[in-house]
């Protein structure tokens with residue numbers, strides 16, 4: 503991987519107008535709030551160009567030390583999809599009928615999933631995402647990667663957002679274990695299967711479980727200049743003699 507030898511001026515496409523920024527952010531949030539995991543797909547073909555463009559967006563993600571430790575295998579070939587389905591269903595049978603702890607099965611019950619995975623053949627595209635545990639240099643030596651899981655997770659977030667933007671439904675699928683993907687897709691041992699993203703047009707009668715989503719105040723805390731969190735007293739305090747400036751900084 504070449505090291506940057508120079509810096510360039512940032513090509514930043516947005517204005518700093520706060521109203522416009524908030525409007526854009528709210529539009530994006532509304533669009534992302536319509537994303538749901540789809541488990542019933544139409545067999546309608548989706549062109550390779552759409553998938554390539556979405557993978558292009560995924561590759562724009564930040565990554566630890568810019569190692570970009572990801573590899574995407576996009577599959578529309580029916581025979582390969584069938585092999586993936588057969589192997590995944592074998593693992594899922596074992597999972598649902600013994601390997602999974604009861605607590606996990608209870609958590610999955612409201613979602614209504616089971617060992618049968620017809621979407622792995624029905625959907626036009628499967629995108630297998632691999633995390634590159636270590637890189638390989640010109641001489642075949644190992645090159646260390648950094649924050650691999652975080653980097654690949656962010657990249658998959660970009661990918662899901664791009665697929666949603668393109669009008670496709672997605673399913674994040676994680677058959678456990680999924681090492682079979684290396685064999686079926688011919689990926690090397692330094693690549694760990696991360697997840698399998700199923701993508702396509704949702705079936706006309708696709709249904710999704712009714713699930714609650716947390717509201718922002720339930721999962722975010724703001725400590726900002728305008729609104730102080732409860733319990734923080736930032737009233738000016740009397741100066742303490744030991745403070746050299748005579749003022750205690752808030």
Ligand SMILES: Cc1cc2nc3c(=O)[nH]c(=O)nc-3n(C[C@H](O)[C@H](O)[C@H](O)COP(=O)(O)O)c2cc1C
Nearest residue numbers: 537538539540541613615674675676677697710713
């Ligand atoms: C890392 C990860 C793994 C998942 N694995 C599966 C899976 O193997 N099978 C499945 O049907 N859904 C899977 N899901 C989808 C979740 O069940 C789904 O995102 C969750 O129920 C919330 O629903 P929503 O995506 O419609 O908002 C997975 C999601 C994530 C993020």
